[in-house]
Amino acid sequence: SEASRRIMGGDLSGRLPVTGVGDEFDRLSENLNAMLARIATLNEGLKQVSDNIAHDLKTPLTRLRNRAEATLSGKQKPTDYRQALEGTIAESDQLIKTFNAILMISRLEAGYSSENMNRVDLAEAVRDVVELYEPVAEEAGVSLEADAREAVSVNGNRELIGQALSNIVDNAIKYSTGANAQPAVRVTLERTGADVRLSVADNGHGIPDDGDRARATERFVRLEKSRSQPGSGLGLSLAKAVMTFHNGRLELLPGNPGLSVVMSFPVREDH
Known part of the structure; x- marks a missing residue:
């Protein structure tokens, strides 16, 4: 048919006709159309990743080169060389983190292997992440607390869950620092009906605008207030991809003050 010829020619927007009678040919057409839609989505994601890499990684790579060139030009003190090398290493580490985040998001969206899926104790995951970030919070003058008593x-x-939670806690500490006389971050685990909610709330400036909260989970998006903070703009994007992989939801809710980021997992009862 004309549709199949267009698809074979590379036009993935084409779809096979469905007569509506519900026979085997209809079911085959529906399955093929669903497959084509999935391929088109993955292709669009790949294009977006390529565009983002070209646009957003050009600046740090250019800065890296300029720093090295400036260090080589003229005579420098040993301390200047050391400072330049330390800056280069820090910039390189950030680039590696960015690439790793991009790769992980792409793998999750493409269908990450479910071989490592097991029963995960979320209370234990919360305790591990809070213990990891307690020194960071203390250094920043932020109170970090957890309420995860229920198993x-x-x-x-x-x-993946630990990585997503770490990104969210890291953001909460970063953006609550200096925003309040007593900056605080609280991680709460609770079961509500058919969901398990893991929320990270801070008392920082938050994101008052609904549109900005929706945009904050997109790749490489950094809102105006976050421009002065180090980062790639991929932390919440990765968290959202992790939650989608787990058939869950990532929600950004306004606080009073601050922001609450909620990871909602569906509960599957084992019998």
Whole structure:
């Protein structure tokens, strides 16, 4: 048919006709159309990643080169060389983190392997992340507390959930620092009906605008207030991809003051 010829020619926007009678040919057409839609989505994601890499990584790479060139030009003191090298290493580490985040998001969106899916104790995950970030929070003058007394487990990937929660806690500490006389971050785990909610709330400036909260989970998006903070703009994007992989939701809710980022997992009862 004309539609199949267009698809074979590379036009993935074409779809096979469905007559509506519900026979085997209709079911085959529906399955093929769903597959084509998935391929088109993955292709668009790949294009977006390529565009983002070209646009957003050009600046740090240029800065890296300029720093090295400036260090080589003229005579420098040993301390100047050391300072330049330390800056280069820090910039390189940030670039590596950015690339790793991009790769992980792409893998999750393309269908990450579910081989490592097990029962994950979310209370234990909360304790581990809070323990990891307690020194960071203390150095920043931020109170970091956790309320995860109830033993709740979900079916998931322990490493991915831990990475997503770490990104969210890191953001909360970063953006609550200096925004309040007593900056604080609280991690709460609770079961509500058919969901398990893991929320990270801070009392910083927050994101008052609904549109900005929706944009904050897009790749490389950095809102105006975050421009002065180090980062790639991928932390919440990765957290959202992790939650989508787990058939869950990532919500950004306004606080009073601050922001609450909620990871909602569906509960599957084991019998």
